[in-house]
Amino acid sequence: MADPPRSPDIEPHTTPRWVKVSAIIAAVVVLLVLIVLVTGGPGGRHGPSRHTGGLGGHTLPARVTAHGV
Numbered sequence: 001m002a003d004p005p006r007s008p009d010i011e012p013h014t015t016p017r018w019v020k021v022s023a024i025i026a027a028v029v030v031l032l033v034l035i036v037l038v039t040g041g042p043g044g045r046h047g048p049s050r051h052t053g054g055l056g057g058h059t060l061p062a063r064v065t066a067h068g069v
Contacts, residue, residue, distance in 0.1 A: 035041075
């Protein structure tokens with residue numbers, strides 16, 4: 001005897017495999033970016049103040065002026 005047809009309401013909802021894989025890849029990328037930001041990463045210091053001459057940046061001493069005086 002054949003099984004009766006199943007109603008779509010009875011089947012459990014499962015997340016597609018591509019969604020799970022994409023979420024795992026996105027989580028790994030975010031984790032790697034955070035590690036690079038926290039540790040300084042390869043190639044030196046990273047972060048918002050890297051190009052603004054923030055703390056530890058390459059700024060001129062206070063006695064040097066634009067006119068060289």
